[in-house]
Amino acid sequence: MKKWMFLPLMLAAFLACTGCGPQSAGVSVTGLRCEYLTNPLGIDAAKPRLSWVLESSDRGQTQKAYRILAASSAEKLAADTGDLWDSGKVDSDRSNQVGYDGAEPSAGTPVFWKVKVWDRNGKESAWSEAAFWSRGIAAADWQAEWIGPDTDSKPTVMPPAPFFRKSFTVDQPVRRAVLYLSARGLVEPSLNGERIGKDVFAPEWTDYTRRIQYRTYDVTPLIRQGGNALGIVLGDGWFSGYIGWRKERGHYGLRNSLIARLELESEDGSKTAVVSDGTWKFAEGPILFSDFMMGETYDARREMPGWNTPEFDDTAWKTASVVEPPAAPLVSQPAEPVQVHEEIAAKEITEPKPGVYVFNLGQNIAGWARIKVSGPAGTKVVLRFAERLNPDGTVYVTNLRAAKCIDTYILKGDSEEVWEPRFTFHGFQYVEMTGLPAKPGLDAVTGRVVYSSSPVTGSFECSNPMVNQLYSNICWGQRGNFLSVPTDCPQRDERLGWMGDAQIFIRTATYNRDVAAFFTKWMQDVEDAQSPEGAYADTSPRLKDLPQFEAVAGWGDAGIVVPWTVWRVYGDTRIIERHWASMERWMDMLLTDNPDLIRKNRLNNNYGDWLSTVPDAGWAEASARKIFLATAYWAYDAKLMSQMAKALGRAEDFAKYDALFQKIRDAYQKEFLKPDGHIEGESQTVYVLSLYFDLLPEDMRAKVAEYLIEDIKKNGNHLTTGFIGVRHLCPVLTQMGYPEVAYTLLNNDTYPSWGYSIKHGATTIWERWDGWTTEKGFQDPGMNSFNHYSLGSVGEWLFASVAGIDLDPEVPAFKKSVIRPMIGGGFTHAKGEFQSIYGKIASGWKLDGDALTMDVTIPVNTTATVYVPAAEGASVTESGKPAAKASGLKFVKQENGFAVYEAGSGNYSFASTVKK
Ligand code: BGC
Secondary structure: OOHHHHHHHHHHHHHHHHOOOOOOOOOEEEEEEEOOEOOOOOEOOOOOEEEEEEEOOOOOOOEEEEEEEEEOOHHHHHOOOOOOEEOOOEEOOOOOOEEOOOOOOOOOOEEEEEEEEEEOOOOEOOOOOOEEEEEOOOHHHOOOOEEEOOOOOOOOOOOOOEEEEEEEEEOOOEEEEEEEEEEEOEEEEEEOOEEOOOOOOEOOOOOOOOOEEEEEEEOHHHOOOEEEEEEEEEEOHHHHOOOOOOOOOOOOOOOOEEEEEEEEEEOOOOEEEEEOOOOOEEEEOOEEEEEOOOEEEEEHHHOOOOOOOOOOOOOOOEEOEEEOOOOOOEEEOOOOOEEEEEEEEOOEEEEEEOOEEEEEEEEEEEEEEEEEEOOOOOOEEEEEEEOEEOOOOOEEOHHHOOOOOEEEEEOOOOOOEEEOOOOOOEEEEEEEEEOOOOOOOHHHEEEEEEEEOOOEOEEEEEOOHHHHHHHHHHHHHHHHHEEOEEOOOOOOOOOOOEHHHHHHHHHHHHHHEOOHHHHHHHHHHHHHOOOOOOOOEOEOOOOOOOOOOEOOOOOOOHHHHHHHHHHHHHOOOHHHHHHHHHHHHHHHHHHHHOOOOOOOOOOOOOOOOOOOOOOOOOOOOOOHHHHHHHHHHHHHHHHHHHHHHHHOOOHHHHHHHHHHHHHHHHHHHHHHEOOOOOEOOOOHHHHHHHHHOOOOOHHHHHHHHHHHHHHHHHOOOOOOOOHHHHHHHHHHHHHOOOHHHHHHHHHOOOOOOHHHHHHOOOOOOOOOOOOEEOOOEEOOHHHOOOOOOHHHOOHHHHHHHHHOEEEOOOOHHHOEEEEOOOOOOOOOEEEEEEEEOOEEEEEEEEEEOOEEEEEEEEOOOOEEEEEEEOOOOOOOEEOOEEHHHOOOEEEEEEEOOEEEEEEOOEEEEEEEEOOO
């Protein structure tokens, strides 16, 4: 028989497999992760949580059971020997947040693991590929000293960065070499002249008085037989550099120091270690200073070629000082590291003044510039960074406030010199270069984009190019501000973990990227920053000596909103357990301060609906509107607490917080709500929060929604919301039956709107609606960032309503999702894709006249309620057949212009007719 004669048979077999009958193709297991990370090294958890993703071409496919094997070597695992753990066949559909329950691995040794599952037909899958994690190091096992340079820095003087080295000999074959490294300051490690890993700004920001992170690196490939040398450059960063607008350096201390342990495991399993101690040498090299806010000055003439190789002669180097160890414990960094992720070539170069060259990257970023220059030794190239240009084409830097953001490179005189700074970053689109003897080429500047390595999970695209640019700006806002902690902005003297911004944006952030590990780490910062009385700080980590910077409504409440969101999106109950006591302290404090259930006390900085266009009562003034906002948030906290209590199975706490919610709601209605549905201090935000937080009597909701619509109309079909109101505006309009009004706001390009900034060249989300206007030019430079993500919290609505991918209100982690696109706004198509913890969810629709097509993907082991836009009585098909009869689908009802189905996993192609 010829090959082609098999084809019909093969086709028949293929078709049999794509249905959900007994002939199903079964599932395969991929995407193994441990504590949300892929193959993490050095994690602290003894019993980490595991997850995997299932794939199948079947519809309605699920996991009935799983089996996990964990082994102490790759070989054992390959031979199916789970010497650390064999879970056995566990009858469960759990594929997320599965706790490892095997033998506790000893520090540093990897655990290799794999998973197989049984699908809904009882069919057994193949084993997944192997994955691994390794356990971090216990405090007692470091056996190393903290060392630093011998200089005593002064608050006002930014010191040169010391270069440390240690040479050592390896005389036996090494099976595994692992470096544990931490610092009070920032480190860039290298071994035998090669950089170790790609992390920048390690070990990243925590409150150094509470905990200090360490990183773990597998350096086995870099170890040589014979002479070796470890080199570490030590910078200032958050520990000793300038932070925020604080006038003095040294927020946590002035003497940088590091601790290192390089563990070498021989073939026979015996271990030796090279550790930081008083035998290490150091010298000051080319980095004359380097600071996040001020920039870096680098004198290439002072380079020390080969300084981190074994051959280097360090006899002239000084001996490191052993310094006091910190009181705070060392903890493994639980989140993905900050790294360089993208490079952007300059798009154009201008010369607004003779010898002043301005490079335009075409995109506002956080990071730095790598330069390629040439000139005589001693030539000083000065770089300044800006988000916008002045009318005369020069860089606009006044909005940087006290952050100088100047990088200086002093040439050594080579034919071509390529340089980038190590311990600073800037927020910019434009780079000004001065000091070169001749005009540089366009390739003299390359933008290096730096952020925490949370994996991309979302994409969004629609038929309105302006909205696509808005989505891009939202994503760039996240890139530029998720840098170790969620910051407000990356350019001026601030860059702080502002809580209000984070809680408003978190839900959008979870669509764009997998931020589970990022927020797991940050919630620890949030708890560390909490006052003994229970007040969450305005920024986490907390700035010291600022007593009024805590407990602010909408800011402090992040302490409740963030764990709740992580639970809802990722199904993580551990974050709730871990911070439960802290959240209770916050709730207790609010009640003690406000026994009459109106939150008017301890409002401190009281930012209100920050940067709303409604004239506000001014910073720190307690207007009715602000007391309303505070009380509304308190009620919301209570509601979220009740839901979290339920998730933990705490019945009493559920009852307690549910009752508290009702009581605050009653008090709120008495205090603010007028009989006709008008609300004290009214504004769009007041209406929106009342509706979203469920603070109104049922029969008043429609009325209040009408007032909201009136208010929008009164403002010429524009929004007036600030940071706090903006997040819930479009969701509330949609929920209350006014999606077209939400689309109007989205499509607007007149002030104030998202489109206005885009019309004027925004490539990120602006801090304020009027950061720049045609009438007034730049806003007050005291407060005018062009890269603040808060007003970009509309991204949540783009996914949840325009594309139509949302959480089921009752089921966390997208184990069940709601697919409900709201067509409108003149859009002819929209599409969203989101990699949930169970796998990819997609929803895309196209409109041709009144003919609608809609493609949906539901991940294996999950279900969805799918709302297909369809006029009453219209026929709805799926892959050309009546949808009600399609495999994997069950028709539920026709409701408000949607045909509603319960769907199992799989890909679906719907077609219907909508009412025009
Ligand atoms: C920050 C904000 C922050 C605010 C408090 C500002 O300086 O940049 O994003 O939330 O202060 O209102």
